[in-house]
Amino acid sequence: MPNKPGLEDIVGIGHSKLGFFKELQHKIEELNRSNMELTRQRKHVQAIVDGIADIVAVISTDYRIRSVNHSYYDIYSGDDPAGRHCYAVFRARKRPCAQCALKDALEANAVRRQSAIVSVNGENRHFEITASPFGQTDGLPGEIIVVKRDVTREKELRAKYYHAEKMATIGLLAAGVAHEINNPLTAIQGFTDGLRRRMEKLAPYIREETVKEDFNEYLGIIRDECRRCSDIVRSLLTFSPRSSAEFSPVALNRVIDNVLRIIQNRLKQQPGLKIDLALDENLPQVSGLPEELTQVVLNLVLNAMDAIADRGTITVRTVFTPETHRVSVEVADTGCGIAPEKRSKLFEPFYTTKPVGKGTGIGLSTCYHIIGAHAGEIAVESTPGTGSVFRVNLPASKQSAQES
Numbered sequence: 001m002p003n004k005p006g007l008e009d010i011v012g013i014g015h016s017k018l019g020f021f022k023e024l025q026h027k028i029e030e031l032n033r034s035n036m037e038l039t040r041q042r043k044h045v046q047a048i049v050d051g052i053a054d055i056v057a058v059i060s061t062d063y064r065i066r067s068v069n070h071s072y073y074d075i076y077s078g079d080d081p082a083g084r085h086c087y088a089v090f091r092a093r094k095r096p097c098a099q100c101a102l103k104d105a106l107e108a109n110a111v112r113r114q115s116a117i118v119s120v121n122g123e124n125r126h127f128e129i130t131a132s133p134f135g136q137t138d139g140l141p142g143e144i145i146v147v148k149r150d151v152t153r154e155k156e157l158r159a160k161y162y163h164a165e166k167m168a169t170i171g172l173l174a175a176g177v178a179h180e181i182n183n184p185l186t187a188i189q190g191f192t193d194g195l196r197r198r199m200e201k202l203a204p205y206i207r208e209e210t211v212k213e214d215f216n217e218y219l220g221i222i223r224d225e226c227r228r229c230s231d232i233v234r235s236l237l238t239f240s241p242r243s244s245a246e247f248s249p250v251a252l253n254r255v256i257d258n259v260l261r262i263i264q265n266r267l268k269q270q271p272g273l274k275i276d277l278a279l280d281e282n283l284p285q286v287s288g289l290p291e292e293l294t295q296v297v298l299n300l301v302l303n304a305m306d307a308i309a310d311r312g313t314i315t316v317r318t319v320f321t322p323e324t325h326r327v328s329v330e331v332a333d334t335g336c337g338i339a340p341e342k343r344s345k346l347f348e349p350f351y352t353t354k355p356v357g358k359g360t361g362i363g364l365s366t367c368y369h370i371i372g373a374h375a376g377e378i379a380v381e382s383t384p385g386t387g388s389v390f391r392v393n394l395p396a397s398k399q400s401a402q403e404s
Contacts, residue, residue, distance in 0.1 A: 050069045050070040050071075052069060052071060052147075053071055054071060054147050054148060054149045054150075055068065055069065055071045055072050055075065055076075055146075055147070055148040055149075055150075056068065056069040056071070056072075056145065056146070056147055057069075057072065057081075057086065057145075057146045057148070058143055058144075058145055058146075059086050059102060059143065059144045059145075059146055060142075060143055060144075061106060061142070061143070061144070063085045063086050063087060063096055063102070064083060064084065064085055064086070065081045065082055065083065065084055065085075065086055065089060066082060066143065067082055068080075068081060068082070075120055075125075075150060076089070076090075076120065077121065086102065086146070087100075090118065090148075091118065092119075099114065099116075100114075101113060101114035101129045101130070101131040101146070102131045102144050102146055104131070105131035105132065105133050105144055106133065106144065109133055110133070111130065111131065111132045111133075112130075112131050113128070113129065113130050113131075114128075114129045114131075115127070115128055115129070116129060125150055125152045126150070126151050126152045126155050127148045127149060127150055127151065128148075128149040128151050129146065129147070129148050129149075130146070130147045130149075131144050131145070131146050132144065132145045132146075132147075159344075163347070163348075163368075164372070166348075166349075178233045181229065181233050182230075182233055185226055185229055185230060185233070188222065188226055189223065189226045192219055192222050192223050192226065193223075195219055196216075196219050199212070199215055199216065199219070232362065247287040247288050247289060247374075248287070248288075248289075248290070249285040249286070249287060249397050250285055250286050250287070250288050250289075250290045250293055250397075251283070251285050252283060252285075252286060252293065252297075252318055252327060252329055252394075253279045253280075253281075253283055253318060255290065255293050255294050255297055256277070256279065256297055256316055256318070256329070258294055259294060259297045259298045259301055260275070262298060263298070263301060263302070263305070266302075266305065270305060270308070272310045272311035272312070273305060273308055273311070273312060273313075273314065274312070274313045274314070275301075275313070275314045275315075275316065276313060276314070276315045276316070277315075277316055277317075278315060278316070278317040278318075279316075279317070279318045280318045280319055280320050282320070283318050283320050283327060284320055284325075284327060284396040284397065285396070285397045286327050286374070286394045286395065286396060286397055287374075287395070287397040287398070288374045288394070289374075292370045292373075292374075293370070293374070295366070295367075295370065296366075296367045296370050296371060296378075296392065297316075297329060297331070297392075299363045299364065299366070299367050300331040300367065300390045300392075301314065301316065301331055302363075303363065303364070303390075304331055304332075304333035304335065304388070304390075305333075306335075307333050307335025307336050307337075307387070307388065308333055308334065308335040308336075309335075309336070312333060312334040312335055312387075313333070313334050314331065314332070314333050314334075315330070315331075315332040315333075316329070316330070316331055316332075317329070317330040317332070318330075320396070325395065325396050326393055326394065326395055326396060327393075327394050327395075327396050328391055328392065328393050328394075329391070329392040329394075330389055330390070330391050330392075331389070331390045332387065332388070332389040332390075333387050333388055333389075334386070334387040335387050335388065336384070336385065336387075337382045337383050337384040337385050337386050337387055337388055338380070338382040338384065338388055339384055343380055343382060346364050346380060347364050347365050347367075347368040347378070348365060349362060349365040350362065350365075367392075371392055371394070374394055375394070375395055376392060376393050376394035376395065377392075377393045378390065378391070378392050378393070379391050379393075
């Protein structure tokens with residue numbers, strides 16, 4: 001029979017167990033400290049990622065989103081997208097995109113970049129996308145970090161800058177061209193008037209009435225076309241460097257009333273057209289040149305009339321926004337609307353959506369130039385088949401600011 005353990009043996013076993021439990025407790029404490037440090041570092045990294053203004057998303061190789069930073073929620077509405085496919089969240093698609101930076105990064109196992117226009121809440125936004133593989137196992141990426149930078153505002157500012165440069169160049173060119181065209185136009189108009197006076201003296205000696213009628217008709221056509229050229233030249237001159245004309249307080253509601261008087265005869269030719277007014281009676285004045293602001297409103301209203309074929313409504317609205325101390329004029333129509341690919345070119349000189357011979361392409365670019373010179377903005381919203389809204393935004397005059 002085996003010997004029974006003695007007291008010393010029992011005490012030794014107890015000491016061994018006690019040492020084992022102490023070692024285990026020490027390991028557990030180290031593990032807890034490591035977990036706390038890991039949690040602290042994870043929160044630290046998450047705080048850094050959340051502080052990035054760009055959208056940062058961690059996406060698995062099967063296109064499922066693991067996590068996103070706070071910037072995601074600034075652009076995309078909705079719940080936490082974790083677990084959903086990236087192409088469903090970012091593009092509202094049922095399958096991976098044909099051109100995808102994430103897909104290219106996975107295939108090449110390298111960083112890939114892409115520019116894309118994405119519809120977000122019904123608005124097209126420009127993104128610069130960078131996809132970087134990481135967490136590699138056996139030479140293959142485990143996950144992809146995707147960074148999406150919204151460069152919409154940057155592109156808009158860049159486009160405005162290029163447009164301003166283009167307009168400045170066109171302005172210098174227009175000044176020279178207008179001068180060169182005005183001289184022969186003046187001569188043509190002068191000789192046309194001289195021929196008309198000469199014809200009045202020669203009329204008794206011309207027996208054929210058709211000759212006199214044709215002569216007078218041709219002179220009338222020459223005179224009318226000269227006037228049309230003069231109008232085009234006058235429009236071109238709005239692009240040239242401005243004179244030192246002093247601005248004065250302008251009541252936009254009064255400008256609109258003047259425009260309605262100007263287009264009275266035109267309205268009679270479109271009996272199916274209705275014009276509604278929604279004018280703010282307490283609208284502050286703006287600082288500017290009344291004749292130029294009248295030209296802008298008149299051009300917008302005439303364009304709206306051209307956009308309506310038979311029956312429709314034009315709504316002219318004025319609004320004052322106290323928070324920004326700015327005044328807005330809106331001209332909305334229920335016409336044919338403007339295609340998205342054409343809207344970006346509307347304010348470019350010599351671009352027109354009208355049939356040949358019915359538009360010079362100078363009207364809206366002139367409006368853009370005038371409003372810019374008045375420290376304002378002009379923009380358009382349009383839906384093909386539904387209509388368009390042109391909105392002019394101008395600062396209220398300093399006198400109005402003092403009175404308010």
